[in-house]
Amino acid sequence: MEMRAALSLVIFMVFVRPILFPASGAKETSARPPAILIFGDSIVDTGNNNDVLTVVKCNFPPYGKDFVGHKATGRFSNGKIPSDLIASQIGIKEYVPAYLGIELSAYDLITGVSFASGGSGFDPLTSQLVSAISMDEQLNLFKEYKEKVKAIVGEKKAEYLTCNSAYLVVTGTDDLVNTYFTTPFRRFQFDLLSYINFTVQSASTFIQKLYHLGARKINVVGVPPIGCLPSQRTLAGGIERRCDPTYNKAAIAFNSQLSKETQRLTNSLPKSMIQYVDTYTPLLDIILNASIYGFTESNRGCCGTGTLEVTLTCNSLTTVTCEDASKFVFWDSYHLTERAYEILITKLIQRYGTFMD
Ligand SMILES: *[C@@H]1O[C@H](CO)[C@@H](O)[C@H](O)[C@H]1NC(C)=O
Ligand SMILES: *[C@@H]1O[C@H](CO)[C@@H](O)[C@H](O)[C@H]1NC(C)=O
DSSP states (O other): OHHHHHHHHHHIIIHHHHSSSOOOOHHHHTTSSSOOEESTTTOOOOOGGGSSSSOOOSTTTTTTSSSGOOOOOOSSSSOOOOOHHHHTTSSOOOOOBBBBSSOOOHHHHHHHOOOOTTTSSSSSHHHHHHTTTOOOHHHHHHHHHHHHHHHHHHHHHHHHHHHEEEEEEOOHHHHIIIITTTHHHHHHHOOOOHHHHHHHHHHHHHHHHHHHHHEEEEEEEEOGGGGGGHHHHHSSSSSOOOOOHHHHHHHHHHHHHHHHHHHHHHHHHOOHHHHHHOOOOHHHHHHTGGGTTTTTTTTOOSSSSSOOOOGSSSTTTTBBBSSOGGSSSSSSSSSSSSHHHHHHHHHHHHHHHHHOO
């Protein structure tokens, strides 16, 4: 144990000090956030659900087929997911560990973790329906995380880290696709636009809580063109498996409200920078122009037959997995392949820089 702690400290001093405390005048190094902290759903969950009693998990083959050692880590894809790809493209680290389930080193902690949980959403009912870790519970984990970091680096440096880290909030898809369109509960209460309003209010409350815990640079990622997910094409796209316009319009309306709300929060919360990140436009481009990007298949997942294979139903016993996932935009009927995520993240970095300004 002591050996391990000592080693972590050495790693910390050698690799992290220059990032945390750039020499004065070294402007270019200070543009890189010292850590990345991630909240949300399966798009950015790097394994938090592995030990949670939920059906939304994927720590079995063929998930992880193209990951290091072909390991199914609980990442919802064949390889790396946006958490890893963003952290590595902005120069923090190669992989972002899940906060739960594995022993984390001091280095792991102070360079950032993911609190995200597959199946979660801004609407509290969304995580409840599948026993995922709710957004509020993710904030509780963040509080616990902050104490751990304080114990490692001391109060002052911990404050510096909290204030200067890049925060990423990626959820909302399950609110629309699962909770609103699939289950009846919310449709009894709300028409679509009122539900979107309710969900965006809930997103706003989450962002404000995160701000009050010390976060300043918060990137809030909008929802993708959900009408073009293979699952929705199967349900509503007819024999040609077209994108479903109703679902896509819902995504556009949600994004528009979320974007307005982030602007309003930036203006009202002192020293905050709350940035809406549009994934709808670049992802629609990748899906509809798939061949330009070298994909041969964009309307069904690599894992499965194109119907409803997600997690439990995309496993090595029940479905076939394509030979070469890099030819597919979608990995299963819901999540992208590593290669599609990589193209998407490259586009986002081109547009939003290091997610810091
Ligand atoms: C959203 O809800 C709030 C509070 O319930 C209400 O004041 C506002 O007018 C609603 N906005 C829209 C666009 O429906
Ligand atoms: C597809 O690519 C063309 C050419 O680059 C571009 O004009 C068009 O906007 C793209 N489609 C989408 C949906 O982005």
